[in-house]
Structures are given as C-alpha cells and as structure tokens.
Amino acid sequence: MTERDPQVTKNPRDATNVGDPQSGLPYSVPVNGLPPEPAEPLPARASSGALIASAIIPGSGHVISGAPGRGIVFFASWLVFVAAVLLGAGHIRTLPQTGSLDDYIATCTVFVGLLGVWGYALYDLTGARARRLAQQGDSQWQIAVRHFKKSKLALAGLAVLALLYLIALIAPLIAPYDPIAQENVIQTSYLPPSAGHWLGTDRFGRDILSRILYGARISLSIGFIATAISVTLGTLLGAIAGFFGSKADAMIMRFTDMVLAFPRLVLLIMIVALFSPSITVIILVLGLTQWPNTTRIVRGDVLSLREREFIQAARALGFGRWRIILRHLIPNVLAPVIVTATLGIGNTIVLEAGLSFLGLGVQPPTPSWGNMVADGRDNLLGAWWVATFPGLTIVAVVLAFNLVGDGLRDALDPRLRT
Amino acid sequence: MGAYILRRLLGAIPLLLGVATLIFFVLALAPGDPTAAYFSPNLPAEVLEQIRRNFGLDQPIYIRYFKWLGSFLTGNFGYSFAQSRPVADILLEALPNTLILAGVSLALVFLVGVISGVVQAVRQYSLLDGALSVITLFFYSMPSFWLALMLMLIFSLKAHEWGWPIALPPTGITSVDYEFLSLGERIRDRVVHLILPVTTLTLALAAGVARYTRGQMLEVVRQDYIRTARAKGLPERQVILRHALRNSLIPVVTLLGLYLPFLFSGAVFIEVIFAWPGMGRIIVDAIFMRDYPLVMATSFLFAVMVVLGNLIADVLYAVVDPRIRYD
Numbered sequence: 001m002t003e004r005d006p007q008v009t010k011n012p013r014d015a016t017n018v019g020d021p022q023s024g025l026p027y028s029v030p031v032n033g034l035p036p037e038p039a040e041p042l043p044a045r046a047s048s049g050a051l052i053a054s055a056i057i058p059g060s061g062h063v064i065s066g067a068p069g070r071g072i073v074f075f076a077s078w079l080v081f082v083a084a085v086l087l088g089a090g091h092i093r094t095l096p097q098t099g100s101l102d103d104y105i106a107t108c109t110v111f112v113g114l115l116g117v118w119g120y121a122l123y124d125l126t127g128a129r130a131r132r133l134a135q136q137g138d139s140q141w142q143i144a145v146r147h148f149k150k151s152k153l154a155l156a157g158l159a160v161l162a163l164l165y166l167i168a169l170i171a172p173l174i175a176p177y178d179p180i181a182q183e184n185v186i187q188t189s190y191l192p193p194s195a196g197h198w199l200g201t202d203r204f205g206r207d208i209l210s211r212i213l214y215g216a217r218i219s220l221s222i223g224f225i226a227t228a229i230s231v232t233l234g235t236l237l238g239a240i241a242g243f244f245g246s247k248a249d250a251m252i253m254r255f256t257d258m259v260l261a262f263p264r265l266v267l268l269i270m271i272v273a274l275f276s277p278s279i280t281v282i283i284l285v286l287g288l289t290q291w292p293n294t295t296r297i298v299r300g301d302v303l304s305l306r307e308r309e310f311i312q313a314a315r316a317l318g319f320g321r322w323r324i325i326l327r328h329l330i331p332n333v334l335a336p337v338i339v340t341a342t343l344g345i346g347n348t349i350v351l352e353a354g355l356s357f358l359g360l361g362v363q364p365p366t367p368s369w370g371n372m373v374a375d376g377r378d379n380l381l382g383a384w385w386v387a388t389f390p391g392l393t394i395v396a397v398v399l400a401f402n403l404v405g406d407g408l409r410d411a412l413d414p415r416l417r418t
Numbered sequence: 419m420g421a422y423i424l425r426r427l428l429g430a431i432p433l434l435l436g437v438a439t440l441i442f443f444v445l446a447l448a449p450g451d452p453t454a455a456y457f458s459p460n461l462p463a464e465v466l467e468q469i470r471r472n473f474g475l476d477q478p479i480y481i482r483y484f485k486w487l488g489s490f491l492t493g494n495f496g497y498s499f500a501q502s503r504p505v506a507d508i509l510l511e512a513l514p515n516t517l518i519l520a521g522v523s524l525a526l527v528f529l530v531g532v533i534s535g536v537v538q539a540v541r542q543y544s545l546l547d548g549a550l551s552v553i554t555l556f557f558y559s560m561p562s563f564w565l566a567l568m569l570m571l572i573f574s575l576k577a578h579e580w581g582w583p584i585a586l587p588p589t590g591i592t593s594v595d596y597e598f599l600s601l602g603e604r605i606r607d608r609v610v611h612l613i614l615p616v617t618t619l620t621l622a623l624a625a626g627v628a629r630y631t632r633g634q635m636l637e638v639v640r641q642d643y644i645r646t647a648r649a650k651g652l653p654e655r656q657v658i659l660r661h662a663l664r665n666s667l668i669p670v671v672t673l674l675g676l677y678l679p680f681l682f683s684g685a686v687f688i689e690v691i692f693a694w695p696g697m698g699r700i701i702v703d704a705i706f707m708r709d710y711p712l713v714m715a716t717s718f719l720f721a722v723m724v725v726l727g728n729l730i731a732d733v734l735y736a737v738v739d740p741r742i743r744y745d
Contacts, residue, residue: 258436261728263720265683266701270441270717273705274448350561354687357563358702373564377691380567381575388571391564398559 088173154407229287234294242302346401516696531627539635675731
C-alpha cells in the first residue's frame with residue numbers, strides 16, 4: 001500500500017483520468033515515484049437471480065455472484081439471529097403476558113438484527129454501496145478499515161466482541177435458566193457439567209451458563225462506560241496540558257504523576273470499600289482512575305502537533321483556543337486514543353472482575369464474572385467448574401479486546417502499515 | 419549522577435506529600451466512622467462521644483490533617499485499630515514477605531520476558547514466534563486471580579488428589595511444622611511455598627515484557643550497525659547477543675519502573691489467594707476492618723516503593739545508556 005499524494009492523484013480510481021491538460025504530465029505519477037495503483041473497474045450490478053436468492057437466504061446471492069467471503073459473513077450473522085429467535089421462541093410467544101422491559105428490548109434487538117442483516121445483504125449485493133465508495137475514493141478511515149481487515153486475528157476478535165455484545169442484549173432470550181432464582185438447592189447444588197446444565201451449577205444450584213450470559217451485561221457495560229469516562233477525561237486533560245503549557249501543564253502532569261505513583265488496585269479497593277460497593281460507584285471509580293495513561297499520550301502528541309503549520313494557520317486565522325483544541329488537535333490524536341480505549345476496556349473488565357472477586361464489586365446475587373470466580377473459591381477442589389468457566393470467559397473477552405486493539409494500532413498508524 | 423539522584427529524591431518529596439494528602443482526604447471524606455466498630459445498642463451516647471474525643475475525631479478536618487501529617491512524617495504511624503499494636507510493627511513483619519515475593523517475581527518476569535521476546539524476534543514469523551505470541555497474549559489477557567486459582571487447583575489440590583509425586587502447598591508461607599525442620603529443610607519448605615505465587619505473578623506479567631522486547635529487538639535488528647556486524651563476519655550468536663540484545667534492553671529497563679505498580683497490584687490478589695502474609699493482604703484486611711491508620715500507612719508505603727522503583731529505573735537507564743546524561 002503506497003501513500004498517495006492527494007494533490008497529484010485527485011481521483012485514483014477514476015479510469016478516465018489520463019493526464020493533466022495544462023502541464024501535459026500524467027496525473028498518476030505520484031511525487032514519491034512509485035507506480036500508480038491500477039484503477040479498478042466499477043463493481044457490476046448483481047443479477048436478479050442472485051438478488052432473489054439473497055432475499056430468501058441472506059448471503060446466498062453473494063456466493064452466486066462470486067463473493068463467497070462476504071456471503072458467508074452475511075449468512076453466519078443471519079444464522080446467529082435465527083438461532084436467537086429459535087432459542088427465545090418461548091419467551092417471545094409469552095411476551096405480552098410476562099414480558100418485562102428486558103424481554104422487550106431483547107426481542108426488538110433480535111428482530112431488528114434479523115431484518116438488518118437481511119436488508120444490508122440485499123443492499124450490499126446491489127452494488128450501490130461499492131460503486132459509491134469507488135467513486136468517492138478512500139478516506140483515512142476506509143484505508144484504516146482495509147488494513148484492519150488484513151489481520152485475521154483482529155477480525156476474529158471483532159467477531160467475538162460483536163457476538164458478546166449481542167449476547168448481553170438478548171441474554172433473557174437465550175439463557176436456559178434464571179440466573180438468580182434458586183430451586184431445590186439440595187438436589188441441584190454443585191452439579192457437574194451435563195446435558196441439562198452445560199457448564200454445571202454453583203452452590204445454590206444456579207446454572208453457570210445462564211449466569212455467564214447475564215454476567216456479560218454487567219462486565220461489558222461497566223467496561224464500556226468506565227472507559228468512555230476515562231478516555232474523555234484523559235483526552236481533554238491531555239489536550240489542555242499540551243496546548244496551554246506552563247501552569248496548566250505543570251499542575252495536570254503533577255497530578256497525573258501522583259495518581260500513577262499509587263498502585264491502582266489499592267486505590268480502587270480503598271475507595272470502593274469506603275463508599276460501599278454499587279455498580280455506579282464502580283463505574284465512576286474505574287472511570288476516574290484510568291485517565292492518566294490517555295492524558296500522557298495525548299499531551300505528548302499535542303505538544304508536537306502544536307508547532308505544526310496547520311495549527312499555526314488556525315491561529316493565524318484567529319480561531320479561538322477551544323475551537324483549535326476540539327476541531328484541530330483532538331481529531332488528530334484520536335488514533336492512539338482509540339487504541340488505548342480498546343485495550344482499556346479489556347483492562348477495565350479485568351479490574352472489575354478483580355474487585356468483584358474481592359467482594360468489592362458487583363454484589364451477589366447479581367452475576368458478574370468476577371464474583372462468580374470468587375464463588376468458585378469456596379469449593380475449588382469439589383466443583384472446579386464454578387470458577388473455571390467464568391474465568392475462561394474473561395480471558396476470551398479480554399483476549400478479543402487485545403486482538404482488536406493490536407489490529408487497530410497497526411491499522412491506524414501509517415508507520416506500521418505493511 | 420549524584421546530583422541527579424539528589425534532585426530526583428527532592429522531587430519525590432512533594433509527590434509523596436501529595437499522595438499522603440490524597441490518602442488522608444479520601445479516608446476522611448469517606449462515609450463511615452472508625453468508631454462504628456465500638457458501637458452497640460447498649461452503649462450510651464456519651465461514651466461513644468468520649469471515644470470520638472479520645473481518637474481526636476471531634477476536631478475539624480484541617481487540624482486532624484496537620485496533626486496526622488506531623489506524626490506521620492516523624493515516623494509515628496499510630497496504632498492499628500483492629501490489631502491493637504503499632505502499625506510500624508505490622509508493616510515491618512509484612513514488608514519482607516512482600517519484597518521476597520515481588521523481588522523474585524520481578525527478576526523472573528524480566529528473565530522470562532526478555533528470553534521469550536528475543537527468541538520471537540530472532541525467529542520472526544516462524545511457528546515458534548506465532549506460538550509464543552499467542553501464548554503471551556493469552557497470559558496477558560488473563561486475570562491474575564483466576565490464574566492463581568487455576569494453578570492452585572491443578573498443581574496443588576488436584577495434584578494431591580491424583581497422587582502426583584510433587585503436590586505444591588496451596589497456601590501459606592511455611593508449613594505448619596516449620597519450627598521443627600532443619601535448616602536445609604526450612605529453605606526447601608520456603609522455596610516450595612514460593613513456587614505457586616511467583617509462577618502466577620511471572621506468567622501474568624512476563625507477557626507484557628515479552629511483547630515489548632520483541633518489538634524493540636525487531637526495531638534494533640533493522641539498524642545499520644547490525645548489518646555492519648553481520649557484514650564483517652561476526653557469528654550470528656554474537657550479533658544477536660552482543661549488538662542487538664544489549665541495545666534493545668535499554669528501553670526495557672524503563673519498564674522496570676512502570677511494572678512496579680502492576681506488580682504490587684497483582685501481589686494484592688496473589689497474597690489474598692495464597693494466604694501470603696504480605697502488605698497486599700494486610701491492606702485488604704485493613705480496608706474491610708476500616709482500620710484507618712493501617713490503610714494509610716500501607717498505601718503510603720506502596721506509593722513510596724513505586725516512586726523509589728521509578729527512580730531506580732531512571733538511574734539504571736542512565737547507567738546502561740551512555741547517550742543519556744542527566745546533568
């Protein structure tokens with residue numbers, strides 16, 4: 001992949017683009033002397049047979065018209081939703097009588113997803129999207145997406161994450177048992193994995209699989225919200241420190257050093273224990289202690305960006321400071337911030353699990369992966385499955401976040417692109 | 419160099435003062451009261467008030483702060499509420515245990531991490547590189563408390579059940595009959611108890627070092643002087659170990675300082691799970707007991723160790739990299 005100079009090749013995909021009438025030079029000789037990329041022909045329209053096939057089974061049209069890869073992706077995501085509908089059929093049928101808000105949200109998600117995959121597969125098959133993209137040329141984000149797709153591991157991570165967020169939304173439909181209700185505890189306590197309970201039951205006879213599915217809601221939302229808070233705060237503080245310099249910089253960076261000098265876990269357990277644990281407290285505490293890393297990265301980038309011509313131009317044009325920070329600086333430091341955020345969500349999930357493990361996080365009986373592992377400690381030898389499976393789930397999720405983060409880092413940093 | 423160290427030490431003073439202040443105000447502003455432990459329905463309100471006065475809790479917060487800071491700085495950490503003995507004594511007992519755990523782990527983290535990173539970089543894109551990448555990422559993503567439980571389950575509890583020749587002790591720092599052992603057996607007993615906690619910490623943290631070392635090595639191997647070394651016919655082994663490794667280790671040294679907070683955080687879980695009587699376990703217990711003096715002193719000590727560790731890392735950085743001069 002070569003970097004194209006936007007001024008020389010205005011429209012690299014345009015086949016009619018043969019030369020510059022004024023200078024007589026061909027458009028497509030880039031400054032760095034590399035040969036131009038061959039212009040690709042515009043994608044053709046799909047045949048009506050393929051469209052009809054795709055209307056019945058999403059993705060089949062792609063296979064017919066020679067794009068089996070995309071077809072399989074569409075088909076697989078469609079299957080996921082179909083499976084969710086089948087698994088949740090009982091719930092969906094009794095929705096009007098028993099339905100809680102949770103059930104309604106889950107049902108809506110499933111059907112919207114089902115229709116969405118079906119519709120998008122058709123739209124994609126008509127080729128309208130591909131033609132529009134080909135005519136517009138590539139934006140920075142599209143280049144990044146193309147590089148991201150090269151990494152199989154990162155794509156696998158992304159698939160795992162998409163599936164998990166879906167699971168979190170539709171947990172009531174697919175969970176085989178109630179995650180909290182205790183039945184006949186004497187009969188169902190500590191059942192090993194079997195056909196009835198795939199991952200076994202815990203001390204109170206609750207199904208581990210159902211608890212893991214419901215636990216995804218807690219872990220994923222805490223990870224996401226806390227990281228959103230910390231990234232926003234960290235980016236703003238870093239940009240302020242880097243842009244204003246002098247006193248603001250010194251104050252913010254001293255404070256950052258102070259927070260970093262503290263083992264974070266100790267700070268976390270201190271605050272959570274003292275302010276009696278609840279989900280809100282945990283989200284706030286995790287969000288308000290994670291920002292120093294982002295701040296450091298953003299500050300460093302802003303310091304070097306501040307001296308660049310386009311920022312000086314913005315100043316010369318008389319733009320306000322905040323406009324420069326928000327519209328000119330922050331968009332340019334977003335790439336490392338996105339990577340930090342992705343890795344940060346994984347990190348936050350581990351920390352939340354750790355706090356819950358110590359009894360300082362999500363309180364029982366609400367399932368969280370961390371407190372489920374802690375439950376398993378009671379009878380580690382007798383019932384190994386109680387601690388093992390929630391832990392494995394954490395590993396899988398965090399691994400997925402790390403893979404996606406690594407993939408994003410490679411895709412968003414032009415120096416690392418290969 | 420001496421002047422630089424002195425300057426850094428002086429710079430650490432306001433930092434640590436800030437940390438101490440932060441600790442004080444977080445604890446002081448938290449809901450809940452240290453006298454809650456003495457509360458009982460039969461207790462007259464006056465007695466409770468007297469207890470509060472004895473603890474000095476009736477005074478305004480800034481006076482409490484300066485009083486506390488004064489005694490804290492003169493080395494008087496106060497008495498533990500829960501254990502009714504000087505905080506300094508408790509910490510002096512726990513500190514060596516944590517330092518042994520953290521020190522051995524830190525050494526192994528860097529040993530394992532660097533070796534793995536170098537092997538990966540030398541054989542880039544080989545099967546071994548791929549396998550090690552996956553393994554390190556796997557451990558990198560693993561919560562240390564879960565890894566600890568799993569290692570304990572397999573190598574201690576199940577190993578015992580299945581009758582493996584060596585079943586490691588699941589918890590503790592010494593066996594029950596430690597007092598009756600000979601010197602050699604005592605050392606062996608200590609080492610055996612160290613294996614599981616140290617392995618957990620090492621596996622959890624070495625992955626990060628390995629990833630970083632690999633990246634550094636790959637960067638260095640592309641440099642011109644490596645090509646020169648190869649061109650003049652040095653054996654590959656010497657090129658890698660003498661020229662590439664030594665130069666890529668320089669930034670790895672800075673990781674040493676960055677890893678201390680992680681190490682201590684990890685140690686908290688490890689100490690709780692393996693019943694290791696160190697500072698991590700003390701602080702968790704103290705927080706649950708609302709033992710404020712102990713919490714303050716322990717967390718402050720953690721911060722001191724982190725700051726000192728960072729200082730040592732920076733000094734080491736100057737020692738190993740002659741291009742860096744702190745004047």
